[in-house]
Amino acid sequence: MRPSKRREIRSPLTSLVTIDHIYGREEVAEVVLQLLVSEKHSDAWNKVPNVIPIVGMGGIGKTTLAQLVYNDKKVESFFDLKVWACVSEDFDIAAVTKTILQSLTSENCDGKALNLLQEKLKEKLLGKRFLVILDDVWNENYNDWTLLRAPFEVGASRSSIIVTTRNQKVSSLMRNKEVEPVQLELLSNEACLSIFTQHVLEARDFSAHPNLKEIGEEFVRRCKGLPLAVKTIAGVLRIEDEDINEWKKVLKNKIWDIPVEAGGIPSSRMVSYDNLPSHLKRCFAYCSILPKDYEFEEKEVVLLWMAECLIQPLQDEEEMEDLGSKYFRNLLSRSFFQKSRINESKFVMHDLINDLAQSVAGDTCYRMEDRIGSSQNEDIPIKPRHSSYLGSQYDVTKKFEVFSKFTSSLRTFLPLMLRYPGGSYLAHHVHFELVPTLDRLRVLSFNGYCITELPNSIGDLKHLRYLNLSHTLIRLLPESVATLYNLQTLLLKYCNRLKKLPSMLRNLVNLRHLNIEGAESLEGMPMQIGKLTCLQTLSNLVMGKDNCSGIKELGPLKHLRETLCISRLENVIESKDAKYAKLIEKTKIDVLSLEWSRDIEESKDTTSELEVLNELRPHNALTKLCIINYGGTKFPNWLTSPSFQMVSLTLENCYKCTSLPPLGEYLPSLKNLWIKGMANLKSVGSEFCGCNLETLHFHDMEEWENWSPSEEFPNLCQLSLRKCPKLLGKLPNNLHLLKEVEIIDCVQLVVSLSCFPNK
Incomplete structure (x- = not known):
C-alpha cells in the first residue's frame, strides 16, 4: 500500500531536499540517482568531486538509501569505479583511504604511510568517473575532511x-556549497504500515488478516516513523506466528511506557529485546563486545558463544554448532543482525x-577504546x-x-x-606476563599480531575453550597447549611459519575445530590425531613423513563437516591405507580437496597415485571437489559416477593425464x-x-x-581462457547467456563477435 500524500521532491542543486511521507526509500533513491547520472545539470554539478550528504537520525534509513543507489544498474553503467567505506566514530584517514584503495585494487596496503596510500589512490582514480560511499561519518574536523578528499580531486567530471x-x-562542512543535503525525516504512519505488513505478513496490506489490522496500526504508531524500529518489532511479531493474543502481550509490555531519555534506547527496541527468550538474550548481550561497523x-x-557456554544443548540433542546457528538465524530474523552491504x-x-547490546550487557562487557591517554573519560567496570x-x-x-584489575573476572x-x-x-x-595472569579466560585471541612464540605458561589457562593465533608469525606452539583439556576451538589460519603442532595434541579430547588453512610450512600432523573424535573442522590433514599421523587416522573422525583438504598425498606409502580414511562415510563434508605436492621428483613412481585416489572416493552429495598435482595417467572411475551431485570441479596440474573424463x-x-x-x-571434444x-x-x-565442442553451452555465463598458446579454431557458438569472457595469451584462437550475445 503506497501513501496517498507525499511532499514534493525538489532538486538539491537549489534547495534543501526534505523527504518524508515516502514508502520505503525507493523513490528517494530514484531522485538521488537522477542527480548522479543525469547530464542536465549546471556547471556547478561538474565539480570534482561532487558531494551529496544524506542526513537524518539513527534508524531512519540513510544507509538503506545509499545502498539502493550503490547497487542500481544505472550506477554500474555510468561510473567507471565505485567503492563503499564505513567510517564511523573512530575516524582514521589512513584506514579509510586504505579501505577504498584495497577495494579498488585488491592490493595489500598494510603498513603503508598515508602519503603513499594517497598517491596510489590518485593513480587509480586519475581521469576516472567514480562513486564513493562514506557511510556513517561523525568527524567534524574540516582539516581531516580536506586531507581525506584530496586524492578524489583527480577524478573525471561527475565523480561523486x-x-x-x-x-x-558534518553535512555542512563536507558538501559543495551549490549542493544542499538530502534530509531524511520520519516516515508517515502509512509508509511505516507498508513496511510493517511486508515484514510481518509478506503482504501489501492487512486484507488477508483483517483481525490484525487494528493492533498492527497501534504497533506502527509506537514506532514513531522510524523504519528500523518497524522492522525490529516486525521481527518479534513474525516469530509469534500471527497469533493476536501473543501480539497483545507484546503491546502491553510496560517498557513501551519508559521515556527514551531514561535509557537512551528507543522503547521499540527495548520491547524487542525484552521479548527474546532468555538464551537469545544472553547471546545478544555478549555481542556487545563487537565494535560498531x-x-x-x-x-x-x-564459536565464541560456545566458548562462553551460551549454547547448551539438551542431552542427545543436535550439535552445539547447529543449535548456535539456529540462535544466530533467529536473531537475524528479528533484525538484531543484518547482512553486510559490502560482503554478502x-x-x-x-x-x-x-x-x-551495550545497554543490556551493562558491566559484564568492556569495549576498550583505542585511545592511549585519551581525554575521554571511559567508564571502566570493576569486574x-x-x-x-x-x-x-x-x-x-x-x-x-587496566587489564591487571580484571584477573579474577x-x-x-x-x-x-x-x-x-x-x-x-x-x-x-602482554602475551608473556599479562595474559597468563588472566586464569579465568575462556576466549583468547592474538589474531593478526606479529608474535613468534607463546610462553609455556599458556597451559595454565585451564578454562580456555577458544584460542585464535591466526595470521601470526608463530613457529612452534608450546607443548603445554596440549594440556588445555577444555579447548574446543584452535584457529591457526595462515600461520605460514608454523612447522609442527604439539606432539600430544591427541590429548585435546574436547577439540571440535582445528583450522590450519594456509599454514603451508606444516610438516605433518602429530601422532594419533584420530583420537580427536569430537573434531568437526579439520581444514587440512597434512600427510607427513616418519612419525606423523597416517591417512588411516581420518577413519575415526566421524563428525567432520564442511571443508576438508588432504595434502602431501605422495607420503601415503600403502595405497590400501587410504581405504581406511572412510571418506565415503563422511556425509557432512561439502568441499574436498585432494592434493599432492608439486615438486615431487620426476623419477618417483607415480603409478600408485591412481590406487590412492581410487580409495579416496567421497560420498555422492559432495558439492565441490579439487584434485591438484595428481600424477596418475587417468582419473578414477568414481569421478564419473552418475550418482554424484557435484556442482564444482577443479582439475589442476594433473600433468600426466592426456584426456578428460566424460563429465x-x-x-x-x-x-x-x-x-x-x-x-x-x-584435444577437448564432447567431454562436456x-x-x-x-x-x-x-x-x-x-x-x-x-x-571441437559438439554441444552448445546454453547456460554458460562466464568463460575464461588463459595461457593456451597453441589453441586453434573458434569459440563455441550460441553462448546466449554469456556475461563475462576473459581471453589472455591465446594468440592463435579466432574470436568472432558472433559468438557473443547481442547485448
Whole structure:
C-alpha cells in the first residue's frame, strides 16, 4: 500500500531536499540517482568531486538509501569505479583511504604511510568517473575532511561522493556549497504500515488478516516513523506466528511506557529485546563486545558463544554448532543482525542495535577504546567478564594497564579490527606476563599480531575453550597447549611459519575445530590425531613423513563437516591405507580437496597415485571437489559416477593425464569447471556434452591445440581462457547467456563477435 500524500521532491542543486511521507526509500533513491547520472545539470554539478550528504537520525534509513543507489544498474553503467567505506566514530584517514584503495585494487596496503596510500589512490582514480560511499561519518574536523578528499580531486567530471551522517555540522562542512543535503525525516504512519505488513505478513496490506489490522496500526504508531524500529518489532511479531493474543502481550509490555531519555534506547527496541527468550538474550548481550561497523561471520560468533557456554544443548540433542546457528538465524530474523552491504557472507549490527547490546550487557562487557591517554573519560567496570579492543599497528604495554584489575573476572580477551593484520605488533609483556595472569579466560585471541612464540605458561589457562593465533608469525606452539583439556576451538589460519603442532595434541579430547588453512610450512600432523573424535573442522590433514599421523587416522573422525583438504598425498606409502580414511562415510563434508605436492621428483613412481585416489572416493552429495598435482595417467572411475551431485570441479596440474573424463555424461549437476595446468592435454571434444555449465575456465594449457565442442553451452555465463598458446579454431557458438569472457595469451584462437550475445 503506497501513501496517498507525499511532499514534493525538489532538486538539491537549489534547495534543501526534505523527504518524508515516502514508502520505503525507493523513490528517494530514484531522485538521488537522477542527480548522479543525469547530464542536465549546471556547471556547478561538474565539480570534482561532487558531494551529496544524506542526513537524518539513527534508524531512519540513510544507509538503506545509499545502498539502493550503490547497487542500481544505472550506477554500474555510468561510473567507471565505485567503492563503499564505513567510517564511523573512530575516524582514521589512513584506514579509510586504505579501505577504498584495497577495494579498488585488491592490493595489500598494510603498513603503508598515508602519503603513499594517497598517491596510489590518485593513480587509480586519475581521469576516472567514480562513486564513493562514506557511510556513517561523525568527524567534524574540516582539516581531516580536506586531507581525506584530496586524492578524489583527480577524478573525471561527475565523480561523486555520497556521505551518510546523523550530524548536520558534518553535512555542512563536507558538501559543495551549490549542493544542499538530502534530509531524511520520519516516515508517515502509512509508509511505516507498508513496511510493517511486508515484514510481518509478506503482504501489501492487512486484507488477508483483517483481525490484525487494528493492533498492527497501534504497533506502527509506537514506532514513531522510524523504519528500523518497524522492522525490529516486525521481527518479534513474525516469530509469534500471527497469533493476536501473543501480539497483545507484546503491546502491553510496560517498557513501551519508559521515556527514551531514561535509557537512551528507543522503547521499540527495548520491547524487542525484552521479548527474546532468555538464551537469545544472553547471546545478544555478549555481542556487545563487537565494535560498531564490525563485520562478522556467523560461525565466528557461534564459536565464541560456545566458548562462553551460551549454547547448551539438551542431552542427545543436535550439535552445539547447529543449535548456535539456529540462535544466530533467529536473531537475524528479528533484525538484531543484518547482512553486510559490502560482503554478502558477513553480518553487522546497526549502530542503535549495538547501543542496545551495550545497554543490556551493562558491566559484564568492556569495549576498550583505542585511545592511549585519551581525554575521554571511559567508564571502566570493576569486574567485567568479556573484553574486546581495537587493535592498532603498535599495541604497547600502557594500553593494557587496566587489564591487571580484571584477573579474577575476565573470560574474553579479544582484539578486533586490526588496522594492519599480519603487520601489527604487540608488546612482549602482554602475551608473556599479562595474559597468563588472566586464569579465568575462556576466549583468547592474538589474531593478526606479529608474535613468534607463546610462553609455556599458556597451559595454565585451564578454562580456555577458544584460542585464535591466526595470521601470526608463530613457529612452534608450546607443548603445554596440549594440556588445555577444555579447548574446543584452535584457529591457526595462515600461520605460514608454523612447522609442527604439539606432539600430544591427541590429548585435546574436547577439540571440535582445528583450522590450519594456509599454514603451508606444516610438516605433518602429530601422532594419533584420530583420537580427536569430537573434531568437526579439520581444514587440512597434512600427510607427513616418519612419525606423523597416517591417512588411516581420518577413519575415526566421524563428525567432520564442511571443508576438508588432504595434502602431501605422495607420503601415503600403502595405497590400501587410504581405504581406511572412510571418506565415503563422511556425509557432512561439502568441499574436498585432494592434493599432492608439486615438486615431487620426476623419477618417483607415480603409478600408485591412481590406487590412492581410487580409495579416496567421497560420498555422492559432495558439492565441490579439487584434485591438484595428481600424477596418475587417468582419473578414477568414481569421478564419473552418475550418482554424484557435484556442482564444482577443479582439475589442476594433473600433468600426466592426456584426456578428460566424460563429465557431461555422468555429472548433470556440474555447473562450475576449472581445468588448469594439464600439460599433456592436446584435444577437448564432447567431454562436456550434457553439462549445464555456468562457468568454464581453461588456464595454463601449454599443449592444448584443438577444441571441437559438439554441444552448445546454453547456460554458460562466464568463460575464461588463459595461457593456451597453441589453441586453434573458434569459440563455441550460441553462448546466449554469456556475461563475462576473459581471453589472455591465446594468440592463435579466432574470436568472432558472433559468438557473443547481442547485448
